[in-house]
Amino acid sequence: MIHKYRTGWISDVHLGTKGCQAEALLHFLKVCEFETLYIVGDLIDVWALKRGIYWPQSHSDIIQKILRAGRKGTQVIYIPGNHDEFVSGFFGEYGAVTVQQRAIHTTADGRRLLVIHGHELDVVVQNIRWLAHLGDLGYTILLRMNAPINWVRKILGLNYWSLSAAAKRQIKSAVNYIGAFEEAVGRLVKLEENVQGVVCGHIHTPALRRLDNLEYCNSGDWVESLSALVEEQDGSLRLLFHDTLPHADSGATSAAAV
Numbered sequence: 001m002i003h004k005y006r007t008g009w010i011s012d013v014h015l016g017t018k019g020c021q022a023e024a025l026l027h028f029l030k031v032c033e034f035e036t037l038y039i040v041g042d043l044i045d046v047w048a049l050k051r052g053i054y055w056p057q058s059h060s061d062i063i064q065k066i067l068r069a070g071r072k073g074t075q076v077i078y079i080p081g082n083h084d085e086f087v088s089g090f091f092g093e094y095g096a097v098t099v100q101q102r103a104i105h106t107t108a109d110g111r112r113l114l115v116i117h118g119h120e121l122d123v124v125v126q127n128i129r130w131l132a133h134l135g136d137l138g139y140t141i142l143l144r145m146n147a148p149i150n151w152v153r154k155i156l157g158l159n160y161w162s163l164s165a166a167a168k169r170q171i172k173s174a175v176n177y178i179g180a181f182e183e184a185v186g187r188l189v190k191l192e193e194n195v196q197g198v199v200c201g202h203i204h205t206p207a208l209r210r211l212d213n214l215e216y217c218n219s220g221d222w223v224e225s226l227s228a229l230v231e232e233q234d235g236s237l238r239l240l241f242h243d244t245l246p247h248a249d250s251g252a253t254s255a256a257a258v
Contacts, residue, residue: 041081
């Protein structure tokens with residue numbers, strides 16, 4: 001069964017890395033269709049590709065799947081992040097794909113949402129680039145540890161679990177960083193005229209909640225949380241997670257929603 005949504009947001013796919021859960025995203029794109037699909041940054045991880053080429057067929061399949069959706073009528077809006085910032089040199093329309101720095105999305109019930117990747121608010125990425133790359137390397141090591149752990153879990157019949165995501169939830173500095181990032185997003189949105197909320201990615205932490213009087217939506221990632229944000233036809237927003245997605249011929253999708 002195909003689930004049709006008014007809008008979808010995916011971020012932080014990180015094609016070109018071994019941490020990318022390409023098969024999970026391909027399944028998501030198979031069972032979900034959108035009138036508009038936002039790619040909210042870091043689709044391709046150029047930082048990782050500079051360290052060494054890793055590009056299996058499934059990573060090409062994702063790009064082909066997105067382009068095929070565009071040919072079938074989906075409007076695709078690509079907003080570059082920090083790992084694929086080279087795309088920023090190609091703002092413009094390319095068939096069904098539009099590349100732009102940021103976007104304002106209006107939901108079916110009239111709410112205006114600012115759509116950005118979020119690295120613009122990350123002081124480390126913007127001002128201390130060598131430290132950002134060093135942190136990215138350590139994060140990559142944690143991600144590689146996910147593979148053997150989940151190989152054992154699969155044998156035991158358990159769902160995917162991310163060591164790197166668990167570490168972020170437990171390490172105080174990471175928790176503080178996420179909180180500071182969300183506060184910075186809230187301050188940014190307040191500076192935008194007639195905007196009621198924000199959709200972003202960057203920190204690989206899915207969220208859908210109120211920050212003061214603003215709606216904060218983080219679509220998560222396809223490395224750790226395997227999540228996406230979607231808009232129903234009535235304008236309501238919800239987070240979808242891969243482990244709750246149905247097979248193409250099964251029934252309704254479970255989700256977290258507000």
